[in-house]
Amino acid sequence: MSFNGSKPHILILGGGSVGMGVAERVRKELGSQVSISVVDPRPYLTYQPFLPEVGAGAIDPRNVLAPHRSVLRGCKLITGSVTEIKHAERTVVVSTEEGEELDVSYDYLVVGLGAVPRTLPIPGLAENAIGFKWVEEAVAVRDRILGNLAEAATTKDPEIRRRLLTFTFVGGGFAGGEAIAEAEDMVRGVLRYYPDLHASDVRFVLIEAMGRILPEVGENLGKYALKQLRERGIEVKLETFLNSCEDGIVKTSDGDEFASDLIVWTAGIKPNPVLAQSDLPLNQTGRLDCLPDLRVKGENGPLENIFAAGDCTTVPDLAAGEGKFCPPNAQHAVRQARQLADNLVRDIQGRPLVDYFHKNLGTMATLGRYKGVGQLMIGGRVIDVKGFPIWLMARAYHVYAMPTLRRKISVIAGWLTQGVSARELVGIKEGENPRAAFEAASAPPKKKD
Numbered sequence: 001m002s003f004n005g006s007k008p009h010i011l012i013l014g015g016g017s018v019g020m021g022v023a024e025r026v027r028k029e030l031g032s033q034v035s036i037s038v039v040d041p042r043p044y045l046t047y048q049p050f051l052p053e054v055g056a057g058a059i060d061p062r063n064v065l066a067p068h069r070s071v072l073r074g075c076k077l078i079t080g081s082v083t084e085i086k087h088a089e090r091t092v093v094v095s096t097e098e099g100e101e102l103d104v105s106y107d108y109l110v111v112g113l114g115a116v117p118r119t120l121p122i123p124g125l126a127e128n129a130i131g132f133k134w135v136e137e138a139v140a141v142r143d144r145i146l147g148n149l150a151e152a153a154t155t156k157d158p159e160i161r162r163r164l165l166t167f168t169f170v171g172g173g174f175a176g177g178e179a180i181a182e183a184e185d186m187v188r189g190v191l192r193y194y195p196d197l198h199a200s201d202v203r204f205v206l207i208e209a210m211g212r213i214l215p216e217v218g219e220n221l222g223k224y225a226l227k228q229l230r231e232r233g234i235e236v237k238l239e240t241f242l243n244s245c246e247d248g249i250v251k252t253s254d255g256d257e258f259a260s261d262l263i264v265w266t267a268g269i270k271p272n273p274v275l276a277q278s279d280l281p282l283n284q285t286g287r288l289d290c291l292p293d294l295r296v297k298g299e300n301g302p303l304e305n306i307f308a309a310g311d312c313t314t315v316p317d318l319a320a321g322e323g324k325f326c327p328p329n330a331q332h333a334v335r336q337a338r339q340l341a342d343n344l345v346r347d348i349q350g351r352p353l354v355d356y357f358h359k360n361l362g363t364m365a366t367l368g369r370y371k372g373v374g375q376l377m378i379g380g381r382v383i384d385v386k387g388f389p390i391w392l393m394a395r396a397y398h399v400y401a402m403p404t405l406r407r408k409i410s411v412i413a414g415w416l417t418q419g420v421s422a423r424e425l426v427g428i429k430e431g432e433n434p435r436a437a438f439e440a441a442s443a444p445p446k447k448k449d
């Protein structure tokens with residue numbers, strides 16, 4: 001196992017579902033026989049399936065984060081962003097927050113850099129919209145919605161009120177469908193504290209380019225979810241594009257135009273663009289092609305000493321059949337991480353590698369408290385489930401999958417508290433500019449004319 005007389009150094013890029021899973025398992029299997037480093041600009045893993053509930057105030061934001069420092073004990077943590085991968089030189093360039101550049105060398109590389117939002121050059125999008133992939137974004141969405149309710153209840157100007165109470169989500173896949181449904185549920189739950197506002201004052205708009213929503217749960221449940229959302233007053237615009245949103249004025253391809261104080265972009269993901277800054281071969285989608293054993297595929301077979309998994313890769317889905325690939329989701333990322341770790345250990349020990357094989361367990365989406373849709377795979381059959389049972393199952397599954405016992409307990413405790421008390425009412429809009437109050441206090445007093 002010796003590499004030039006020293007321990008093999010395993011460098012893991014990204015501390016998300018893949019990176020954290022691999023680091024934990026290799027550390028457990030090989031202990032101090034190897035040295036492991038994990039690079040990530042964030043000091044925590046974000047459990048993304050819980051973000052819609054964070055955006056709806058149903059889960060405390062910290063409870064969807066697993067801190068690297070406590071989970072990855074025994075690993076070296078490098079806080080910074082990978083800016084270049086030079087596999088031929090077995091070196092990765094990392095840029096720190098302070099602008100330093102570090103060259104980090106390795107014997108084995110694991111790439112788990114995930115994905116970023118797939119945006120389009122739509123006028124006003126970059127300036128006015130927000131993504132929904134990180135906890136900071138989900139918190140900002142929650143605070144903006146709750147903060148706007150308080151402002152709208154006070155303003156006398158009907159146009160300002162309309163703008164404050166119009167919330168637009170673009171993209172009706174998993175992230176967008178769940179996020180808007182949970183947010184609408186939150187608003188309906190807190191409106192009774194706002195006697196000056198009526199449910200009809202609030203406008204939720206979901207813009208979807210295709211002719212359906214939630215394709216992940218199949219056609220029938222997608223139609224059911226669409227009906228549910230529309231019955232709840234959410235305006236779902238199918239086969240519609242966002243044309244522009246300059247200054248918060250949303251213009252859509254169906255000719256509609258309205259002012260919206262919150263525009264959330266959830267229209268798909270693309271692989272982490274930093275992969276393009278590497279000497280690794282990428283496929284047409286910009287991902288790393290992997291072999292079923294999770295080694296990165298080169299022109300003439302596997303590249304040496306490099307593994308990858310998760311949203312930044314294309315991995316054959318052997319359980320689904322010839323020519324099928326794993327969809328980018330946590331269900332696969334977490335299990336690929338386990339297989340990857342085992343194969344990395346096998347490779348170091350000179351043992352044969354094992355292919356990744358996972359039979360889809362199904363898909364579930366929550367659409368607010370006690371509501372949801374999902375497809376379960378039972379005995380090789382696909383079973384459609386909706387309503388309370390699937391909502392409960394989804395919650396139970398995600399608590400099981402959420403890393404760390406402490407977080408699992410905190411999430412459940414939060415839900416129980418909300419079950420017996422009022423919903424979250426406070427939106428800390430000042431979070432967008434926390435220094436504003438201090439700057440105002442420090443400003444010289446204005447003289448009276």
Ligand SMILES: Cc1cc2nc3c(=O)[nH]c(=O)nc-3n(C[C@H](O)[C@H](O)[C@H](O)COP(=O)(O)OP(=O)(O)OC[C@H]3O[C@@H](n4cnc5c(N)ncnc54)[C@H](O)[C@@H]3O)c2cc1C
Nearest residue numbers: 014016017018048049081082114310311328329330331333
């Ligand atoms: C709102 C939302 C809801 C979802 N719901 C579900 C669901 O219900 N079920 C499901 O199965 N899946 C769901 N997913 C998808 C799932 O979360 C992802 O597929 C999964 O997290 C992918 O794991 P990963 O390790 O590839 O990427 P991530 O978990 O995203 O990890 C990537 C890591 O790389 C780090 N990183 C990024 N750039 C750099 C860089 N330059 N240098 C170093 N580190 C970097 C990031 O900080 C991050 O820690 C959801 C996703 C979202 C956004």
